[in-house]
Amino acid sequence: MTATDGTDDLDALARIAADLDDSDPLAAFVDEFEPADGVVSYLDGNSLGRPVRGTGERIADFVANDWGTRLIRSWDEGWMELPYALGDRIGRITLGAAPGRTVVADSTTVLLYKLISAAVQDAPAGSRILIERGNFPTDRFLVEGIAAHRGLVIDWVDPDPIAGVTGDDVTAALTPDTVLVVLSNVDYRSGALADLPAITRAVHDAGALILWDLCHSAGVVPMTLDASGVDLAVGCTYKYLNGGPGSPAFAYVRAGLQERLEQPIWGWMGAADVFAMAPEYRPGTGMRRFLSGTPPVVGMLAMQGMLDLIERAGMDAVRAKSIALTEFAIRAYDALLAPAGVELLTTRDSEHRGSHITIGHPSFREVTAQLWTEGVVPDFRAPQGIRLGLSPLSTTFAETLRGVTAVAAALPR
Ligand SMILES: Cc1ncc(COP(=O)(O)O)c(C=O)c1O
Ligand SMILES: Nc1c(O)cccc1C(=O)C[C@H](N)C(=O)O
Numbered sequence: 148m149t150a151t152d153g154t155d156d157l158d159a160l161a162r163i164a165a166d167l168d169d170s171d172p173l174a175a176f177v178d179e180f181e182p183a184d185g186v187v188s189y190l191d192g193n194s195l196g197r198p199v200r201g202t203g204e205r206i207a208d209f210v211a212n213d214w215g216t217r218l219i220r221s222w223d224e225g226w227m228e229l230p231y232a233l234g235d236r237i238g239r240i241t242l243g244a245a246p247g248r249t250v251v252a253d254s255t256t257v258l259l260y261k262l263i264s265a266a267v268q269d270a271p272a273g274s275r276i277l278i279e280r281g282n283f284p285t286d287r288f289l290v291e292g293i294a295a296h297r298g299l300v301i302d303w304v305d306p307d308p309i310a311g312v313t314g315d316d317v318t319a320a321l322t323p324d325t326v327l328v329v330l331s332n333v334d335y336r337s338g339a340l341a342d343l344p345a346i347t348r349a350v351h352d353a354g355a356l357i358l359w360d361l362c363h364s365a366g367v368v369p370m371t372l373d374a375s376g377v378d379l380a381v382g383c384t385y386k387y388l389n390g391g392p393g394s395p396a397f398a399y400v401r402a403g404l405q406e407r408l409e410q411p412i413w414g415w416m417g418a419a420d421v422f423a424m425a426p427e428y429r430p431g432t433g434m435r436r437f438l439s440g441t442p443p444v445v446g447m448l449a450m451q452g453m454l455d456l457i458e459r460a461g462m463d464a465v466r467a468k469s470i471a472l473t474e475f476a477i478r479a480y481d482a483l484l485a486p487a488g489v490e491l492l493t494t495r496d497s498e499h500r501g502s503h504i505t506i507g508h509p510s511f512r513e514v515t516a517q518l519w520t521e522g523v524v525p526d527f528r529a530p531q532g533i534r535l536g537l538s539p540l541s542t543t544f545a546e547t548l549r550g551v552t553a554v555a556a557a558l559p560r
Pocket of ligand 1: 254255257283285335360
């Protein structure tokens with residue numbers, strides 16, 4: 148039944164969820180993930196994706212063969228090339244990037260540090276970096292540190308917290324001295340999806356470079372980095388690319404920019420000829436110069452299983468399911484949570500939303516702790532947000548409803 152106020156009752160929602168699962172062309176992919184004993188609803192794919200089925204075997208095989216038997220020969224038999232091969236795959240599958248523009252290495256934080264530093268390498272003191280005040284802490288802290296060391300000035304953009312940053316917000320905050328703009332494509336709190344092509348254009352019109360943090364869009368949003376002329380991007384692989392905790396990040400650098408930039412962590416793996424053991428550092432060509440030390444090969448294993456799945460499903464189908472899941476979560480919110488005074492902190496505009504929604508209530512810190520004991524696993528972000536992260540290949544509509552129902556039941560009476 149749908150009530151006179153337009154909301155659905157629980158039975159109606161359960162039927163809608165069942166219908167959506169029945170007609171979901173990607174439904175079978177749910178069985179491609181390791182079962183999670185005792186988990187009633189996993190709603191945190193935006194923080195840590197689930198392991199793809201067979202990840203344990205993949206790692207065991209790696210230990211027995213590549214590492215255990217081939218030993219150091221494996222560097223020549225694929226490990227050395229893995230940062231580039233995987234980067235190219237991520238580029239093709241989700242970034243809209245041609246080969247040779249993406250590399251896997253380090254953590255998001257370290258790659259952000261390298262690319263932000265490189266982007267401002269020639270900027271005279273007093274040049275300005277523009278960053279959103281609500282951007283993820285690591286992005287803001289890095290900009291603060293680099294600006295302090297280099298004598299640069301920071302400008303802060305304060306967009307509407309639910310709609311997220313727009314081209315107009317950015318244009319209004321740009322100055323003739325702005326050299327770099329650092330933004331997230333999907334906001335880690337609200338889930339707002341920024342208009343990457345339009346904002347990139349606005350930044351270029353002002354003569355600055357743009358760096359996009361893609362942590363919350365890689366693997367769920369089909370992007371157009373090459374076609375949009377994006378300069379720089381960094382993202383993580385442990386959220387919707389299911390690489391496992393601490394799996395290495397990826398960096399993208401526009402083709403025409405690579406040879407002009409010099410990142411600050413000069414290690415042997417970024418040098419022109421790695422095994423020349425040269426007396427001094429000369430940066431390599433292409434994406435090699437953005438590496439520093441030995442590639443984290445073990446950390447690059449698990450994500451390959453997820454890339455296989457996304458490739459099989461097709462990125463556009465993944466995005467379509469992501470939208471359907473967040474739309475259904477909002478429908479369930481309207482019926483079960485809005486009447487109890489819970490706020491929706493995410494836009495209703497599906498085109499401008501990533502793959503999580505955020506809801507707000509003063510009780511949510513305690514509610515989240517309670518839910519975790521019940522096997523319902525969203526995450527809490529201060530001051531009062533619960534994020535429901537819906538990973539399109541591993542999350543069902545029924546599971547989404549179980550989560551929203553559990554939040555409603557845990558609210559204080
Ligand atoms: C938008 C964003 N940037 C950066 C990070 C973190 O970077 P790192 O993987 O280095 O911890 C996260 C999440 O942890 C994030 O959500
Ligand atoms: N990266 C994380 C970690 O190492 C521990 C706990 C949580 C995380 C996260 O991924 C946080 C996440 N990026 C966020 O959007 O808040």
